[in-house]
Amino acid sequence: MAFEAFSLELMSMAFGFCFFTFTILFSLFSLSILVLRMKPWCNCDVCQTYLTSSWTKDFDNLCDWYTHLLRNSPSGTIHVHVLKNTITANPDNVEHILKTKFDNYPKGKQFSTILGDLLGKGIFNVDGQTWRFQRKLASAELGSVSIRLFAFELVKAETNSRLIPLLSSIAKDQERVLDLQDVFRRFSFDNICKFSFGLDPGCLNLSLPISDFSVAFDEATKLSAQRALASSPLIWKIKRLFNIGSEKKLREAIDMVNELAEEMISQRRKTGFANHKDLLSRFMGSVDDDKYLRDIVVSFLLAGRDTVASGLTSLMWLISQNPKVEDAIRAESDRVMGTSQDLVSFEQMRDMHYLNAAVYESLRLFPPVQFDSKFSLEDDVLPDGTSVKGGTRVTYHPYAMGRIESVWGSDCVEFKPERWLTNGVFVPENPFKYTVFQAGPRICMGKDLALAEMKCVALAVIRKFNIRAVDPDYVPRFSPGLTASLRGGLPVVIKEREVVCL
Secondary structure: HHHHHHHHHHHHHHHHHHHHHHHHHHHHHHHHHHHHHHHHOOHHHHHHHHHHHHHHHOOOOHHHHHHHEEEEEEEEEEEEHHHHHEEEEOHHHHHHHHHHHHHHHHOOOOHHHHHHHHOOHHHHOOOHHHHHHHHHHHHHOOOOOOHHHHHHHHHHHHHHHHHHHHHHHHOOOOOOOEEEHHHHHHHHHHHHHHHHHOOOOOOOOOOOOOHHHHHHHHHHHHHHHHHOOOOHHHHEEEEEHHHHHHHHHHHHHHHHHHHHEEEHHHHHHHHOOOOOOOOOHHOOOOOOHHHHHHHHHHHHHHHHHHHHHHHHHHHHHHHOHHHHHHHHHHHHHHHHHHHOEEEEEEEEOOHHHHHHHHHHHHHHOOOOOOOEEEOOOOOEEEEOOOOOOOOOEEOOOOOHHHHOOOOOOOOOOOOOHHEEEEEEOOOOOOOOOOOOOOHHOOOOOHHHHHHHHHHHHHHHHHHHHHEEOOOOOOOOEEEEOOOOOOOOEEEEEEOOOOOOOH
8 A cells, every 4th residue: 555655646746747848848938039030130130129128227207218209200100029029109100000900809809817816707807708798888888977976975985084184184294204105005906996896995094095996906916017018928827826926926826816806796685775875886787697797897997996006196297287277277166166165066177168178188198008919810011111020019109199299299298288278178189189088989987987086086185285396307207017006105294275265
């Protein structure tokens, strides 16, 4: 018996060793194929600058280097051969990709593989019929008056009961420095969890508690984004196979996200969902598959949290640098709301054209999603004459587009809300020129909800506080991620305004 047990153990070890050896050899073979396909030997200036990271000598952010290249391209389009990526800031090309030839430019398997463990088959990670089903389902819900009022009431409640009291308590300590980005991330997470799950993590309570769910979600999004930065997808795939390093951390973070999502879904199934207003409850009436339901809701959780927090952070920084804009927003709000009202109503917000212009202008300069990629199914030619090979990546770059003179004029780098106003009335731009919310069939369904949240929060803060960056010469530097977050946050000092009620 002992000999048989020993033999079985020896055979198991031998099999394990063979499997390990085969996996390594296969991975090396696949890596060599990938290297051949990526053409890492390209000697053009763009590829060499990218491969050596020598762009960091002149630019603080990769998006600024891309902006420099796109500005200096006659067509507004460049190639990074080693990435098999065509990058454009040409509005005609953007319309071609997002609308005219929409079916030829899906998200693609490459993208869905990177985010597959986190987003599964959620709407932002799928194409074809799966995407169409979720799009139709989400459009019906997010377009309803009841869901918009529900979302707006959540924002107002979180602002009134947590955000303003927190900022007021900090303003009393004249020497206390606050990371405004962290505050907005906490605010957005509380709000989107209430909206998506009917769950209140309480991240913005006065003690600023650490939420295990929030930490896990942050870790999951950060590590998922890092997959896209790997020099080869085989690197993270091998790490995932052996459950080591960053992939082990990613799996643990996603397990925690899954655990909470499954618990919320199970609980709602037991108690009933007909009388609940959150997104999960609304979708339960149409989706029976709990795994699919989890993927849909987690996707909205991702979209509604980081993008709004990023947009609010950039907006408040720009306003702190431009006192005239701050004064104009206050004057407009006093005219519409009076000086004694704390929070704006949905109807009043429609009359605040300058506030709307300031938000749009901020997002033009600092879009929460700095670039977005698709994959070409077949060979194609873009309107500017650029050839695109089937199976290669095509990227449009909202961050760069906001800083190109041929798109926005000679004052494109200025924060100038007036560019959106005609006789004091807000006038929107061509969506293929202003691509912050995408355009075409995939245009952002949560656009109006996100804008309402940003305006409500920004207005409440601006009317009650003076907020200034600790470093007046602060230059935004971004951390790698799915959305634009500031490296090191945004340290500010806060003072409460003295307002005389008339």
